[in-house]
Amino acid sequence: MAGTVAFVVTGVLAVAHKGIDLFSATVMGIITAVGGGTMRDMILDVPIFWSIDQNYIWVSIIASIAAFYSSSAFSQKKVNKMMLILDAAGISLFGIEAVDKVWGLGFGIPLAPVLLGVLTAIGGGLIRDVLADRQTLLMSRTLYAIPVLLGCVFFVMILTYLPDYNLAGALIGVLIIFGIRLTAIQKNLTVPDWIYLKI
Numbered sequence: 001m002a003g004t005v006a007f008v009v010t011g012v013l014a015v016a017h018k019g020i021d022l023f024s025a026t027v028m029g030i031i032t033a034v035g036g037g038t039m040r041d042m043i044l045d046v047p048i049f050w051s052i053d054q055n056y057i058w059v060s061i062i063a064s065i066a067a068f069y070s071s072s073a074f075s076q077k078k079v080n081k082m083m084l085i086l087d088a089a090g091i092s093l094f095g096i097e098a099v100d101k102v103w104g105l106g107f108g109i110p111l112a113p114v115l116l117g118v119l120t121a122i123g124g125g126l127i128r129d130v131l132a133d134r135q136t137l138l139m140s141r142t143l144y145a146i147p148v149l150l151g152c153v154f155f156v157m158i159l160t161y162l163p164d165y166n167l168a169g170a171l172i173g174v175l176i177i178f179g180i181r182l183t184a185i186q187k188n189l190t191v192p193d194w195i196y197l198k199i
Contacts, residue, residue: 003093004056005063006086007033007124012067013083014132017076022068028131029064030057036123040098040116044107081185087125087137088181095121095148096173099155100166110156117152118145121177141191143184151177 011032012025020028034050034057041048050056071079098120102113122138122145129136137144151173158169183189 001056001059003090003097004033004059006090006093007128008060008063009067010083010087010090010125011128012064013071013079013086014128014134016068016071017079018132022065025068026061026064028128029067030060031131032124032128033060033063034124035127036094036120036125037098039123040102040120043116043119044102044105046105084185085182088178088185091121091125091144091148091181092151092174092178094124095152095177096155096170099152099159099173100170103156103159110160113156113159114149114152117155118148121145121148121152143180143189143191146191147177147180147184150180 008029011029014032015025015028037049074082095117099113099117102116103109107113107116126136126138128134154176155169155173158173159166162169
């Protein structure tokens with residue numbers, strides 16, 4: 001739910017300055033929040049998570065309304081910084097939660113939990129940025145998907161070799177992703193030249 005709220009707010013903030021109405025902002029918030037998880041569950045061929053627990057949708061609606069009416073209190077610069085930090089929180093929580101779900105289903109172990117963890121984490125943000133006509137964070141040089149990958153790999157290692165410490169592993173995985181991503185935001189860290197494709 002914390003990740004859901006974080007992503008909802010980023011979705012609303014991404015379009016609030018465009019002068020859209022409350023309904024459109026709410027739709028954007030919901031799509032951002034549930035987009036990655038929806039794609040994950042479609043691949044897993046399991047019931048979509050928000051169809052089972054509709055609290056995700058209700059929380060998304062409430063958070064969207066709150067973000068819509070509070071967004072005007074912040075300057076565009078503060079909005080952009082807030083979006084990045086909330087997005088970092090969202091991808092941290094969603095990535096690790098997805099690994100746990102995929103692992104619990106025994107789907108494509110050990111690679112699928114990592115891949116679907118990354119997809120779940122960044123999927124909603126990609127949809128948000130495309131709909132908001134923004135450059136996606138994935139297509140920029142900032143460290144975005146790499147922290148998620150590292151955190152998900154770490155958690156899979158814990159689940160493989162130290163399953164009794166899965167809760168501690170999940171918390172550390174979240175901190176790895178959020179810590180690296182927050183550092184990248186604060187220090188403007190980018191992908192190293194040696195793994196960046198130049199055309």
